[in-house]
Structure formats: C-alpha cells, structure tokens
Amino acid sequence: MNTPPDLSQLSPDQLRHLAATLMSQVEEKDKALRHSEQVNQKLTHELALLKRHAFGKRSEQLNVLQIRLLEEVVDADIAAIEAELEALTPAAPPPSKKKPTRRPLPADLPRVEIRHDPDSEHCACGCQLRRIGEEISEKLDYTPGVFHVERHIRGKWVCDHCETLTQAPMPVQIIDKGIPTAGLLAQVLIAKYSDHLPLYRQEQIFDRAGVAIPRSTLAEWVGICGVRLQPLIDALRDLLLNEPVLHADETPVPMLAPGKKKTHRAYLWAYATTPYAGLKAVIYDFSEGRGGQHARDFLGKWQGKLVCDDYSGYKQSFANGVTEIGCMAHARRKFVDLHVAGKSQIAEQAIDLIGQLYQVEREAQSLTAEERQRLRDTRARPLADALHRWMLAHREKIPNGSATAKALDYSLKRWAALTRYLDDGRLPIDNNRVENLIRPWALGRANWLFAGSLRSGQRAATIMSLIQSAKLNGHEPYAYLKDVLERLPTHKASQIHELLPHHWQHNA
Template sequence: MSRSPDLTQLTPEQLRQLAAELMTRVEQQDQVIQSHDHALQQRDQVIQQRDQTIQQRDLKIGQLTHEVALLRRHRYGQRSEHLNALQISLLDEVTDADIAGIETELEQLKAPAAPAEQRQPKRLPLPPELPRIEVHHEPDNTACACGCQLKRIGEDVSEKLDYTPGVFTVERHIRGKWVCDQCETLIQAPMPAQIIDKGIPTSGLLAQVLIAKYADHLPLYRQEQIFTRAGVALPRSTLAEWIGVCGVQLQPLVDALRDTLLTEAVLHADETPVPMLSPGKKKTHKAYIWAYASTAFSDLNAVIYHFTPGRSGQHARDMLGKWSGKLVCDDYSGYKASFAKGVTEIGCMAHARRKFVELEVSGKSQIAGQAVEQIRQLYEIEREAALLSSEVRHEVRQSRSKPIVDALHQWMQAQRTKIPHGTATAKALDYSLKRWAALTRYLDDGSVPIDNNRVENLIRPWALGRKNWLFAGSLRSGRRAAAIMSLIQSAQLNGHEPYAYLKDVLERLPTQKASAIHELLPQHWSPGA
C-alpha cells in the first residue's frame, strides 16, 4: 500500500501537479459512475418497454378471448325469433369468419411467448374422381455432408384443393425422402408456406372465395351450392373460417396501402350507410363505409375503405391522422374539424350542378337551365385538359375557366336578390354561394379535380353488395370486408384482374418479408413478378 506524500515537503509546482492528477482521477471516476448509471437507465428502459409490450399483449389477448367467447355463445346459443332463416344463415357465416379471424390473431400474439399448439385438422378425403396435378418437392442437393450420395427411400404426400372458375383440381404435393446409407442422414424438401397452414385450400381457391364474396357479392351459402354442383362439398362454416384467416393475414398489406395513400397531397372522400347487425341484437342499425381515394391526376391508383359503427367526424379524423392535404368531399359537417386543423376543403362542383339539374328536370326554375349551361362549359374545359400535366392544366383553368367562374358567381349573386327565401331555386343558389370558395379552389391547383365523382363511383360496389348480403353481421366483419375490398378495387384501378392479383399475393404473402410488403401493393404488383 502506497503511503500518502508529505505535502509540507512538496514544492508549489509539485503541489499543482498533484492537484491536477487528483482532479483527473475524480473526473475518470465520475465518467465510470455516469457510464454505469446510463447502462442501468437503458436496462430499466428496456425492461419497462418489455413489460409494457407484455401488458399490452396480455390486454389484447384478454379482449380477443372475451370477444370470441361472446361470438361462440351467440353461434351456438338460442336464436332470436326476429331473424328469418336467411338472416340467421348470413349471420352464422359472419360469426364463423370472426371466430377464425380472432383465433388467428390470438395465435400470432401468443407466438413469441410459446409455440402455437399443432392442431391436426379433421377433414374428409378429397373426392378421388377429381383430376390430380402432382407437384414434386425434392432437395436441391442429394449429396450427403459426409460425401456419400443420398438414396430416396420414400415420400410424404399432401393434397390441396385448387379451383379455377367452374373446375376443381387436386394438387398432390410429393416430398421425397432421401437418406445416406453411411451416416443415416435423412433430408426432405420443406412444404411451401401457406396462408392456412396444413389446410387444404390453395391460394387459387382462397382467392376465388374472396372474389366471389367481396367482388361478386355472393354469400357463402350460395358459394357452397356452386361448389357442391362442381363436385366438392365445402361447408359454409369452412369457407367462413378461411375468410376470417385471410382477413387477418391480408391486413398488413392493407395497412401499407393506407400509409401510401396518406402520402398523397390530394384525396377524395365520401361515405355511405351500411346496415349492421351485431351478434345478439334483434335489429340492424346504421353503420357507415368511408372511402378515401387518390385522384385521377395522381400517379397512385388506390382506394381505402373504412368501416365504422357511425358517422361521427371522429372516424374521419382517426383515418386521416396527421394528414393535412387537400380533401375533395361533399358538405358533410363531419369533416369540418379536420379543416380547422390544417386540411384544405375542396368542394364538389357535381353536387352544385345536381341541385340545378333537379330543378331543370322538374321545370320548377327558369334560371336552372342557365346555371347548368355555364357549369357545362367548365366541364367541357376539364375534359379537354384531362390528359395535360398539372402545370398546363392550371394555366388552362386560369385562362379559360376562371372568367366563366367569375361571371357565374356574379350572375348567381344577382339572381339570388330576385328569388324569395325558402324556394327551391333559392336553396340551390345558396348551396353554391355558401360554398363558393371551396367549389372554386380547383382553379388554383392543376392536381385538384373539379368534383368528387371518382370516389362516388368507387363506393358504388357497396350499394350493390347491400342488396345481396342484406347487412354487415358485426363491426369486425365490416372492417374485414372493407380491407379486402380495398385490395380488390385498388387492383382494378391499376388494371389488374383481381382474381389473378389475390391468388398471387396469397401465394407469396407467407414468405414475404415485412420490410418488402410494399412489393405486393397493387400499384407495384405485376403478373409473374
């Protein structure tokens, strides 16, 4: 142990040197302590984040477990006498799909903590009379690591049901077993990953079921009848389970499409009512489907549907998030809060024109025809400028459309002073005059459309669907339908045949990296890619 120096024997220079050494030691010790404290803080943060993740996961598992218990109670419990046989059948389809979707989510949530239980599906053999197509899976290399040549000793065969419109076939996946006589090493090619692990449907059959339900609006009981006539009995409960699983597996792709859409500077928005019957309820109530779409002038062709239990403006704010672009919409008050937070309102000239067309057709207004004619001139200019660049279109609007718009505004103001309050003509004029700033903002930006007709056309499939499936059976089923229809309609906007698109996506999705999910979006997908 070193003895402390006698400070009285040190020179001033030695004392200064000693003091400097002591200060250096103190600073080094402080750095070690700070580094240790920082490491402890980082460890505590990691532990806290892990605990929060586990708590959120456990909370979600609890919510889903409770939800599936309620659905099972409804599925196998007493039915309401207020529902007829068709309504009960449709509701059963929804319930089965919801249960399958929840169980898939639960398996995904529990996967990090414990491996999912391997369930052996119980199913009847596929009909022997169906044509078989053999798909062989063999190892890329049949040489053993010890240097010997492997010998094929057998194979495993699994059958999957495939479907092309009107025709069932069976894919026989044959995986040869190869063994080394010297070291007894056994190798076998893996089975390709599937959307439904160990299930019988191929991606083609799953795509057919989804397209038939969400594009052709065929309820599952009708699909069951069609499949039976084609030679295979597929219970609607099984079809519903497939749809529930597909809905969960496709959701990340829909989320990526939504994120891409919200990078657009200009969007269309519209909403329409959809009847919804929640399990256990005796009557339907009015839910809503919202549609958000890119414009015809954008390089992106996409639409996202959003299913909500009501029409509150909060649903629009939840969907748009921090987006602050230009929104083409009708005059629904639910968007007003978004306009107050930075979103720019773009009015729909077609709505304004429609007011005057109704008056002109009914013959109740002498000035309606004049308004329609002047608005027609604006649309004629738009048709001529449709294929121009945004910059040139802006110049055309400023030189040709703006004088017409200014003259129309002055004319409407002059006519309004002559029309009594409360008349149909006064209401039509007031509709345009009160929204004039929003209606004419398209003049200042060549990338902004004149009306909201694009998204109104994209929301029409839901009106057709209402006639066939009568109602949405639950909030979960409505959101699942909205997600899948977002992919189908976006594929069509990009010129893709939706069956071919979904078939390929369902085949590639199980092995697609999360970081490369954008490659499967409709605007990036190409056949055979």
C-alpha cells in the first residue's frame, strides 16, 4: 500500500507541482469518461433503431431473400453493439433479453470428454480433497465436414476439514455462455465470408446434419466475432501504414440499409502491400460512398508511394505528399479493348511493346529490389523510352476524338506515373495484385452485402481482411481463424501482433 506524502514537508513549489499533476490526472479521467459516455449514447441509440426495425413491420417492397439477408444483418449488428456496450461498461449488468430455449445437442453426435480438475488434490490447508460430483457443459464443435460435441466435465472437490469446495473453471471462450467452440465459429465465418453462404443457407445445411441452430443465433455469433476480431485489424492497419509502398483500389457494392426500401451504392476499398514487400497483408475498408475523403481518412498522415488507377478521388492525396504510381495494366487494357473492337494494328503493336516490359518483370520477379532495379535500368528503361517515342509519333498522325487517340492519350497523359516503377526496385509495374484481392467481394456481395448496413459492411471488411491476409501468408483460413478465436479471450492486448497472419504459426 502506497503511503500518501506528508504535505507539511513539501515546499510551495512542490505543492504547486503536485496540485498540477493531480489536476491533470483528473482532467484526463474526466475526458475519458465523457468520451465513454458519448460512445455509449451513440451505441444505445443505434441499438434502439435496429431493434425497432427488427420488430417492426417489414417493407412490402422487399422479396423473401432480401428480408432474410436483412434479418441476418440486423441480428448480427444488434449482437455486435451489445458486445461493444458490455466491453465499454463491464461493471454494468448485461442488457436483458429473452433467450430462446436451447435444445439438447443431438445424442447421436460423437462426444469428446474434456476433464477440468484442480491442479492439486490437496486443499490449501494440506488435507486431501474428496470428489463429490461434477458439472457437465456441452459445446458444439466442428471440424471440416464433421460435427462433434465437447463434454467439459468439471469435478467438484471438497475438503472435509475446512469445508471448502474446489472446482476448476471453464476455459474462457469467445462466446462464454453459448454452445459454439472456436472451430464452429471459424466454420460459420469461413462459410459466410469465403464460401459466400448466407446464414439462412448455413442453417439449412446444419439442420440436414441433425443440428438445429437458428440463423438469428448464427447472426449473433457473427456479430460478436466481428467485435472481438477488430483489434487485430487495428494492429494490422498500423503496420500496413508503415510500408513505403501500397496498392489501392475500390469497387461498388449495393447496400440496403435497415429501414430503407431500395439499395444504394456503397464502396469497398482495398489497401495491400506489394508482392515484393516483407509484410504480406491486405485491409479492406467499407464506406457509404466513393469520395476521396474515405481514402484520405484511411491513409491519414501516410506519404508513401501509392499504386492505383486514375480515379480522381486519390488526387488530393497526391497533392498532400503521396506519390502516384500508375498501373501499366490499365494502359494496356485500353489497347486490348481497341484491338477487340476493330483489330487495330496500332493497338496490336502497343500490346506487343507493353508485353516486352512485362517480360522483363517476369524475369525480375524473384530478384532483390537492387537486382530488379539494375535489370530495369538496362532492359526495361530503353523499351519504355522507345514505347513513348512510338506513341508520340503515332499520336501526331491520328485525329482527335477517335478511339485510337483516346487510348494513346490515356498513356501519354499519365506517362510519368506509369513509368515511376522504373526508378525504384520495390515498385510493381501495375495494380493487378490488389485487383485480384478485391475480386472475392464481387463473388460474394450478392449473398452477404446486398442487404446490409454500414456496420455489417465494416464487419465483413474486418473478417475478409483476416481471411485474405492469411491466404497471402500461405495459411489455411479455417485453421488460422480457429486458432485465433481460441487464443483471443486470454491473449494479452499488448501482444496482439502475435496473432496477426504474418506472425501466426499453427499450434504456436
């Protein structure tokens, strides 16, 4: 116990310093309390709106599929908000809500017994403990293709001398009072966000296997997992923004917000490290619009080299110190479209000349940045200079407004950005890496983002970031998520980096 200082022994200057320190501490605590209250009020308001929608009249303009998907999103959002409120005010009682009656797990499922007993069979007083019974909790586990039940048996031990009862605690889990293990939660997340199976279809699949889990329950699990996994993305984003070179791209996703009768266009942004970077990661960011402010909010004070297409939303970032790196694949695509449309000989020549630059890149792929730079200086730069002279010469002969002129102008106007990769061996020639990483969203958006909300889009972005980053690092996503969800409840926040995909090791 700390002994308070004897104020009578302090000089006036020391007293003033002590008073200033105490006032500063009080102000900091007061500021944190006000922020906590503001977040609490915001979440409580959002929760009330979602619950009103969940129990209100459904719009007659929505079809059955849209209603199903929207119900899944609302249930997941409600569970996520309640989890955030519980973390914000852990001392407060959890919100009261009517829990559905839980059915016993099917008796025909295989069972694995996991026993939890005290570390010692002797009481603290030194006497022998006597077993007087046990408590059994059943959790539903899943390994790909197979359900089984974990029977957690916790023996009760009593000391006859001092009449104390000893019982080992249950292992802490992501959802303590629910039936799912980390393996089942990982399966639900992978099926939804990687295999593009909405929860109502997973409910049907589980039911055929003899396990009845309402999709509202599955949605609660998804919402809680999204909240629990968010700290990993926060840590990964900090690392990503320390990289000197990043890819960026965006794609539209139709969003039907709760309470609305028609969809509007939201956007999914992707930011990834290059194929040559030591860190292999991608982070998705979901927003309700395509304005460049969304990119600036994500990048913050980052001022590296950004590989991207010619979208105008990045222009302000370039004015603020970010260096634009053009995408040669976009330039080539203009000539491919031209050739497909009219068998243009100029387009065919351009495709061939650009192809020679790509041949150099294929040879440079396995080299170090320094070796790649030297190869580009000797092989690629002369080719690029020749291509530029060829484009300028042909552009003088072609009338303005023609399709060929537009294809040439696209490259000529962006030539400085398109060829900056020649000056730095760390830079890629195009933006194909992030375009490939954004493709899974195009496959899945009809199933799990068509009906959604800003919160559900951000949750999908969090989970998809972990799944795709795990793949980039050569991990099987189910094994990665299962292990992370097992370890998260007891993992120190200061060591969260150990669970990030590029650091994770199976059975670590």
